[in-house]
Amino acid sequence: MASNVRPLRRQPLPSAVVATDFYAYLPTHRYLFVPTRQLWPGASINVALGQIAGMSAAPWLDANRPVHQMSWSPGDPELIRDRLVAEGGWIEKAGACCFNQYRPPIVKEGNPANATPWLDHVAKVYPDDHGHIINCFAHRVQRPQEKLNHALVLGGAPRVGKDSLIAPLRHAVGAWNCQEISPSELTGRFNGYRKAVVLRISEARDLGEVNRFAFYEAMKVMAASPPEALRVDEKHLAEYYIPNLVWPLITTNYKTDALYLPPDDRRHYVAWSPAKESEFEDGYWNRLWRFYDEGGLDDCAAYLLDLDISEFDAKAPPPKTPAFYAIVNAQRGVEEPELEDLLDQMARPIAVTLETLIRHASGTEIFEWLKDRKNRRIVGHRLERCGYERIDNDLSKDGLFVIGGKRQTVYVNMLAPPGDRWRAARDL
Numbered sequence: 001m002a003s004n005v006r007p008l009r010r011q012p013l014p015s016a017v018v019a020t021d022f023y024a025y026l027p028t029h030r031y032l033f034v035p036t037r038q039l040w041p042g043a044s045i046n047v048a049l050g051q052i053a054g055m056s057a058a059p060w061l062d063a064n065r066p067v068h069q070m071s072w073s074p075g076d077p078e079l080i081r082d083r084l085v086a087e088g089g090w091i092e093k094a095g096a097c098c099f100n101q102y103r104p105p106i107v108k109e110g111n112p113a114n115a116t117p118w119l120d121h122v123a124k125v126y127p128d129d130h131g132h133i134i135n136c137f138a139h140r141v142q143r144p145q146e147k148l149n150h151a152l153v154l155g156g157a158p159r160v161g162k163d164s165l166i167a168p169l170r171h172a173v174g175a176w177n178c179q180e181i182s183p184s185e186l187t188g189r190f191n192g193y194r195k196a197v198v199l200r201i202s203e204a205r206d207l208g209e210v211n212r213f214a215f216y217e218a219m220k221v222m223a224a225s226p227p228e229a230l231r232v233d234e235k236h237l238a239e240y241y242i243p244n245l246v247w248p249l250i251t252t253n254y255k256t257d258a259l260y261l262p263p264d265d266r267r268h269y270v271a272w273s274p275a276k277e278s279e280f281e282d283g284y285w286n287r288l289w290r291f292y293d294e295g296g297l298d299d300c301a302a303y304l305l306d307l308d309i310s311e312f313d314a315k316a317p318p319p320k321t322p323a324f325y326a327i328v329n330a331q332r333g334v335e336e337p338e339l340e341d342l343l344d345q346m347a348r349p350i351a352v353t354l355e356t357l358i359r360h361a362s363g364t365e366i367f368e369w370l371k372d373r374k375n376r377r378i379v380g381h382r383l384e385r386c387g388y389e390r391i392d393n394d395l396s397k398d399g400l401f402v403i404g405g406k407r408q409t410v411y412v413n414m415l416a417p418p419g420d421r422w423r424a425a426r427d428l
Contacts, residue, residue: 023066029042072232083098113299173198256330349413
């Protein structure tokens with residue numbers, strides 16, 4: 001019996017990719033898929049695109065759509081021509097083509113006048129710092145191509161709305177331009193997170209005496225420029241450079257035992273919230289997030305985009321807040337004033353070594369602390385806070401000086417003229 005069911009006619013499917021979706025990335029001879037920024041091997045390109053103008057797709061892209069470098073640069077077009085970025089920043093190179101991985105945000109038109117619920121929330125959580133916080137946020141939205149030369153620390157008790165406060169910023173700059181990492185990731189090898197208009201480092205807590213210093217040192221290169229360019233190391237990719245435009249935003253619930261900040265730090269603005277969870281009435285968070293979901297995020301983005309920040313100096317050192325000094329003073333270990341006393345007794349020499357300090361400390365309270373090997377990596381930081389910094393021996397690969405037949409680190413008085421510092425170190 002013949003069937004009355006007619007066979008389905010196959011409809012040709014639209015091609016998922018076309019040649020203009022790709023560039024030939026010459027440093028690795030792979031092919032950059034523009035929508036996702038992923039690199040494809042040549043074999044996959046040939047399968048996906050087949051023949052183009054009588055030749056395989058991969059060699060056609062090599063000849064017609066090559067790029068010589070990949071970077072990430074807000075404010076520049078997708079293809080940056082006649083320029084390349086190196087360790088010192090941008091350099092001119094006629095005929096060169098650099099692919100820009102940055103994608104601008106997509107935000108619907110909002111009404112700045114309707115951003116009041118968010119502005120009230122920021123002022124409630126940070127009554128003494130909300131002006132500076134809002135200016136920083138507006139700078140990131142309006143000038144992502146300009147370095148904001150200090151990091152922002154947002155601290156306070158848990159569940160007072162730090163995440164809710166940041167949500168409009170994330171929306172305004174584009175979620176793909178925000179990265180979030182833990183403190184431990186900051187000191188790891190891979191650092192693709194540097195490609196961010198906003199880099200949130202969340203849940204900063206007590207990292208241990210040594211790791212706090214390592215965290216601070218890692219932050220220094222991102223919190224301010226110079227350096228003008230940062231090296232990016234991502235899995236399965238050759239290293240490359242990007243302009244130093246990342247802005248670190250650190251959130252923490254711990255004031256005195258999370259971060260290390262020296263008294264002369266010029267890279268961090270510390271805001272601390274006096275708010276408590278109990279101060280937010282029932283329904284507060286539901287109302288705030290309902291406002292966000294019903295168009296409030298776009299209204300906040302419009303407010304940040306329109307805010308006049310002509311008087312905001314993104315390059316100036318940030319003000320030092322009471323919370324900043326609380327962190328600084330909490331880091332002053334009991335041995336620090338004892339070390340100050342020891343240096344005073346030694347008449348503040350131009351150059352010292354750990355061995356010299358131990359010899360002069362005999363019979364004092366700091367003697368055992370200086371001898372303890374587990375404190376060796378901390379001594380340099382303590383001396384820095386006392387006005388002494390390490391000087392490297394340019395004639396030695398490891399920067400150390402051979403004194404009394406032993407390789408040693410030399411610390412010099414920061415107040416001494418540079419020439420005197422070197423001579424004193426050499427004389428040791």
